[in-house]
Amino acid sequence: MRKIATTVAAGLLSLGALGAGSGVAEAGQWGGYDTRDGGVALRDCAWASCGLHGRGYSDQHAYIYCYVFGQSINGDAGWADHDHYLADWSYYGRYYSADNYMTWGGSIYKC
Numbered sequence: 001m002r003k004i005a006t007t008v009a010a011g012l013l014s015l016g017a018l019g020a021g022s023g024v025a026e027a028g029q030w031g032g033y034d035t036r037d038g039g040v041a042l043r044d045c046a047w048a049s050c051g052l053h054g055r056g057y058s059d060q061h062a063y064i065y066c067y068v069f070g071q072s073i074n075g076d077a078g079w080a081d082h083d084h085y086l087a088d089w090s091y092y093g094r095y096y097s098a099d100n101y102m103t104w105g106g107s108i109y110k111c
Contacts (some may be wrong), residue, residue: 008083031104033058033097040102042095046070048077051076053095054084061085064096064104066111073098080104081111 006019033040039055041048046068056062063083078099084092 012046013022028063028082029104029106029108031062031064031080032056033060033062034101034103037101038096042093042097043083044096046096048073050096053093054102056084056097057087059087061089062104063103064102064108066109068111069100070094070096074100076100080108 002006012044027062033056035056035058039057041058042053044053049071062080062085064080064081066081067078068081071075071077076099078098079096080102081096083094083103087094
């Protein structure tokens, strides 16, 4: 019985690693920043009161993993959990930015 349970557990872990099964996050999307109001805040969490680490600009890039709900900004409570890249594509860090100021071309899933 123990061997069967171990085999089943190993199989489920394999499916998770392949991205199959329920609860497994889909791949993220490349995106950028809508800077109509200036640079987009790069924060520690999904609230305007969280630590600010810089700003995203239209010549920079974001790899958006998923979204979370946080403080409503311009009527939208969604925040992107993303990696931030500078204009030369060098990695800057992982942050949250209000969805209202993000752009992307595909589906983004809830974290």
